[in-house]
Structures are given as structure tokens and as C-alpha cells.
Amino acid sequence: MTPPLHLSLAGQAVDVLRELVLTGDIPPGARVNEVELAQRLGISRGPLREAIRHLASEGLLVLAPHRGASVPTADAADVQALFELRTALECAAAELAASRRTDADVVRLRAVCEESRRAYSAGERFPYRLDLAFHQALLDAARSPRIAEQVRLVQQRVVLLRSGLRDDPPHQHASLDDHDALVTAVAAGDPLRASDVMRKHLARVCAQMLTSLA
């Protein structure tokens, strides 16, 4: 049922390598050996190099001349800069979502929120998977393909940052409330409030990430 979206070896290598980086299989700071990884993937260096350059353009790898690629490590300034970008994008998305949402969008957002609360009440931690699902649902409601694409890339970098953090934070309840408030603002068609709630939500997430970093 899942058609091989990428027929080319380079395309497949992008997917595999992205997973290797995001799961921490290749940890931040580690370097990528082209010949070794090419053998491991059973392909030649050509397609692998294209995959490496592609992931570098997504920010999942950094390139140094004659020194190859490595997984980036982030300091506090990087986190702040990244969240400034994320805030710009997702606040705009929240505004647009509040302006353009359909009933189906609201239903979907509410469903994700409820599932999140169920999972949280069930004693488990707030699954990050559902957090991503919520933000994705909001992006769908915004109907702005380019903003959605950029948010996807930024979220990927955030996932990479999280992979370096071991302790899951205690702010999950606040995030659940933020999401609910966001849905309320979007459902009410209130772009300003949606943007404002999103801004505060991301400020909290960013602050928590900065403390986890230190």
C-alpha cells in the first residue's frame, strides 16, 4: 500500500539517513563517513553524497570542506534562533487557520486534543507523537503549503534537539491547556488570539528546552 515514493537510490538514502539522524542512531556531533555508510546502505558514494547534501539543506547535517558531514550540535543561541523562526511560522499558521478553518478542521483538532488528554490521563506521559499531530492538524487548517513545508523542516530540527535531551519535561499539562486554548481560538475564528496563544505556547516550550539544555 505504501508506494516507494522515491524510486531513486538517492531518494531512499535520504529517508534512511534522515531516520538514522532523527532517532539518534547517528548522535549529534558524530561525523558521517561516506564510504562506510555507502557500504552499509549497499549503494555507491554518488547517491549517498546527494542524500547528505539534501539533509544538510534541511539542517539535519552540517558540511565542512574536506571534512565531510556531521550531525549538528546546538547551543542556547541556536535554540533561541530556531524558536524565533518557529514562532514566526506557527503564529502565522495559527492566524491563517483561525481565518480559514472548516468545521471538519475543528473536529479533527478537537479529536487530537481529546486523544492527548486520554493518553495523559492514562498515566502515560504526553506522547510527543500527538503533539506533532496537533501542530500538523493546525497546519492543514491553515492551508498554506509553503508555511507548512517550512514548519515541517523546523519541527524536524526540534526533534533532533529533543533526541539529545534525555529528561522529558514536566510542562506537559500546560501544553495540553495551550492546545485546548488554541483550538478554542481557531474555532471562534479569532486570528489574533490564536496567534497570541501560539506565541506563549512556543515561548514556554522554548524556555523548557533551554533549561533542559543547561
Added chain:
Amino acid sequence: MTPPLHLSLAGQAVDVLRELVLTGDIPPGARVNEVELAQRLGISRGPLREAIRHLASEGLLVLAPHRGASVPTADAADVQALFELRTALECAAAELAASRRTDADVVRLRAVCEESRRAYSAGERFPYRLDLAFHQALLDAARSPRIAEQVRLVQQRVVLLRSGLRDDPPHQHASLDDHDALVTAVAAGDPLRASDVMRKHLARVCAQMLTSLA
């Protein structure tokens, strides 16, 4: 005086090819023949392919499997989506600039505005070069490297769109006023107004671009 920032052939090819696309030397819709262009640049296909993929990641080329790269053509929906992204980014940049600007930033912004008015009064049209310089100065004042990087990429796409448009628009005086209003808001340290002015400015530019397209 211009140090070869990219020693590698691939890096040089990126610069050359980017210029070929942005100047319209390779017009929108045209396809890129790897062997032919490689010979023309005096390099092999390997580095050129890397350059092509890089520009594709910047949105200056689109790739079709087994059909190579071509310069993208944009319709009204593309322009709108692009300007939604640009608005999200530059409004955030305007906000940050209003919060973080130094006296030197304000001086620089005012200088660019005055030079623009001088050039406009001199009978010439408002040089697009100075428009870019203004937005660049604003980004410098915002001090958000990731937002600045993304704006740079979006502006590049806008330049590509403009290359397909022959008639320069009559809204230049309005843009000059917008820029002045923006500087005033930034100098006053008023993020909300800066963002609002920027939003309206970009809405005007976008609308004008859409009419030029039709």
C-alpha cells in the same frame, strides 16, 4: 577583492547556476541539460548535479524523476503561498527589529530610505536593488539569523518571479512611503505597528505582482 568563498567546483557551480537562473539566462520553464551545462562550465557532471540539487532545495529549480531539472513557473496560487510565507517571516522580523534595533540600525535604515527617494526623484524608477537593501537592513536590525536566512531564500524566489515580469509596476511611491513608515515604527520601538505596516506593505506588493501576472 572577491575571495573565492567556495573552493569546490560544486560550490562555484552553485553560484554560477544561481546567477544564470536569477538573471533569466535560463528562463522559467526551460530545462537544464546536465552534460551540456557541465561542458559549458568546464566541470564534470558530479559537481554540477550537486549544484542542481542545492538550487532545487532553494526552490530555484524543480526536479522531475528521469527528466532532470527545470526552472519553475509560478501561477497565482504559488505567488499567494509564497507571499504568505514571506509575510510570516518579515512581519516577525519587523517586530524583532523594533524590539532590538540600535541607533546605528536606525541610521542605516534612514540612509537607505533617503537614497531610495533620491534615486526616485532623480527621475529613475525605484531601483529594486535599494528595495532589497532596505529589507536586508531591517533583517540585520532583527538579529535573528535563521529568520534572515529564510527571508533570503524567499526573496530569491521573488526575484525569480520578477524576472518573468517585464513591466515594472506603478506602486513604487507607495513602497517608499511604506518603508518610511516602517523605519518610524522601528525607531519608535513599536513592534505591533512595525508588523502591521510590513503586512500591508507586502500585501500591496503581492497584489501588484498578481495583477502583473494576469
Added chain:
DNA sequence: GTGCTGCCAACTGTCGACAGTTAACATTGC
């Protein structure tokens, strides 16, 4: 004349090998 079928040229995707550079190690002089 029209539609289909098979061939063909052109181009992209991929590979293996060579050349150049970097960084680490060993060596030498002090």
C-alpha cells in the same frame, strides 16, 4: 488519414577509480 506498436536516440541514475587535501602521527632538533 488515424491510431497503435516497436524502435531509437538522448538523457538521467549509478558506479568504480583517481587525485587532492586534511589531520593525526612519528621524527627530529632544541
Added chain:
DNA sequence: GCAATGTTAACTGTCGACAGTTGGCAGCAC
């Protein structure tokens, strides 16, 4: 012992060639 220097191994940057696919063209049937 320490610093500077020569050496070497490993890795990246680059190249030319082969294989597979795509789209167009000619030829044939109708």
C-alpha cells in the same frame, strides 16, 4: 620534555563510463 616539521593514512572532491528509463519518431495496420 616540548615544539616544530616531515610523513603517511584516511577521507573527500572529481572524473569518465556504463546501465536504465523516458519521450519521440518511424513504420505498419486499418
